[in-house]
Amino acid sequence: MTKPSGKDYDVGHTGHPGELVGVGEDVWMDVIHKMDEVYSDLLQYEVALEEKNAKLEESQQFILSVLTAMSDILVVCGRDGVIEDVNPSLEVITGKSAEALRGSAIYELFADEEARHKARHLLTVFGEREVHDCELQLRAHDGSAVPVSFNCTPRFNAVGKSMGMVVTGRPVGELRRAYQALRQAHDDLKRTQQQLLHSEKMASLGRLVAGVAHELNNPISFILGNVHALRRYADRLETYLGAVHGGESPEQLAEQRQRLRIDRILADLDPLIEGTIEGAERTRQIVDGLKRFSAIDRDEQQHFDLAEVVERAVRWVSQAARKEFEVRLDILAPLPMIGSAGQMQQVMMNLVQNAWDATSAHAHPALSITAKVDAATTQVTLHFQDNGPGIEADHLAHVFDPFFTTKPVGQGTGLGLAISYGIVERHGGRLSVANAADGGAIFSVRLPLTPAS
Secondary structure, eight states, X not given: OOOOOTTOOOTTOOOOOOOBTTBOHHHHHHHHHHHHHHHHHHHHHHHHHHHHHHHHHHHHHHHHHHHHHOOOEEEEEOTTOBEEEEOHXXXXXXXXXXXXXXXXXXXXXXXXXHHHHHHHHXXXXXXXXXXXXXXXXXXXXXXXXXXXXXXXXXXXOXXXXXXXXXXXXXXXXXXXXXXXXXXXXXXXXXXHHHHHHHHHHHHHHHHTHHHHHHHHHHHHHHHHHHHHHHHHHXXXXXXXXXXXXXXXXXXXXXXXXXXXXXXXXXXXXHHHHHHHHHXXXXXXXXXXXXXXXXXXXXXXXXXXXXXXXXXXXXXXXXXXXXXOOEEEEEOOSOOEEEEOHHHHXXXXXXXXXXXXXXXXXXXXXXXXXXXXXXXXXXXXXXXXXEOSOOOOHHHHTTTTSTTOOOSOTTTOOSOHHHHHHHHHHHTTOEEEEEEOTTSXXXXXXXXXXXXXX
16 A cells, blocks of 8 residues: 655546545535535625625715815904804804804903913914914803814905904814724724635635545545554454463464464554554645635735645645646746745635636636746746636726626625735735737736745
C-alpha cells in the first residue's frame, strides 16, 4: 500500500471520489443535494442583506439631506449692535417674534455675562474683520443655554464704510446629534458589509463542497486501509506473543513466526504508521484550510505561499465540476506573501469558479493560470485566461460593481468579484479584467511579494 502524496491530484480529473468503507455514491449525492439547499438559503439571506444595505444607504442620504437643508440662525445688526433683522430660526430658539427682536441689542441674546462680553469684543474690536466658528451660549425661550457656533461677516455700504455685521450661527448640539446619527449609520453599513462578505464565503463553500469531499476522501480512505491492516497485524502479534508466553518450544515458535509472517509484519509496521500519520496530517491541513477560508473576515498579517493557495483553489473547484475541467498551471513556487491566506484563497477560488461558470457550456472547458514575477519591483502578476465566450464590451466596466452579475437568477450573487477586488486592494495589489485577442476573458491579479531575506 502506497502513501498519499502532497501532489497526488489531477486538476483535470473529475472522476468519482474513492469509496469510503460503508459509504456509497448515493450518500455523497445526498450531501451535495443538501449543500445545494444550504446555498439556496444563503442566497435568500444575501437578498435580505442587500435590502438592509439599501435601507442603510437611504438613511445615510436622509441624514445628509437634513444637514444640507438645515436653516442656520441669521442676525443682521448695525455697528452699535442693534438688531435690524432676523430669520425664523432665531425666533424658534428665543421664542420671540422678529418684531420684538428688531431694535434690541444683539448682546441680550446671549445666556451669561461672559458670552455677552465676548460678543461685544468681537463686534467692536473686530468690527471690520470676519470671525469664524466662535462658540457662544445663546439663551433659549425656556431659559436654558444653547451652544451655538457663530460666524460674523462685516457689511459695507457703496463707499466702503462699515454698516455693521451679518451674524450666522448653527446650534452645536444639533450638529453633534446629526454627526452621531451619521456615524451610527456608517457603523451599521460596515457591519452589513462584513455580513455580506462572510455570507459570500459560505456560498462559495456550498458550491465547492463536492471538491472538498473528494480531497478529504483520499487521505481518509488511506488511513482506514492502514488501520484495518494494523488491526490484522495486531491479531497475529497477539497470537505469536501468546505462544511465546505459553512456553512453546523454539521449534514451535519458529513455525509460528513463519506461519504468521511476523518478520514481514515488523518490517511493515513503520511504513504503515508513518503513512497513517501523513494521511492524518493531510486531512488536518485540508480542514485547517477550510477553517481559515470560512472564518469571519480579519485583517491578518501572516506569511503564506500564494502558489499553494492557487493550487488548492484549483483542486477544490476542479473536483466539484460536473465534467472534465482542464486547468493548466504555470507557476514557479514559492510565491511568498504577507497578509490573509484565507482572504486570498477566496479571491483565487472566485476567479477559478468564474472561469468554470463561463466555460462549462464549452465542449472542452479549460483555464490557463500563469505567474510572472517582476524581480525589480518584487511583484507577481497572475493571469487567469479561460476559453469561454469572453465578456461583452458594455459589461467590462461593471464587472467589479457590487451585485452586478450576468448569471441566471439563483446562480450568482454579484458579490464575488466585488469582494475580491477589495481584498486585492487591501493587500496592496490590483485586480483587472480584459478580453483576450484569441477569445475568452483574462483576469489579472498583481500582488506584492515578500522580499527574499
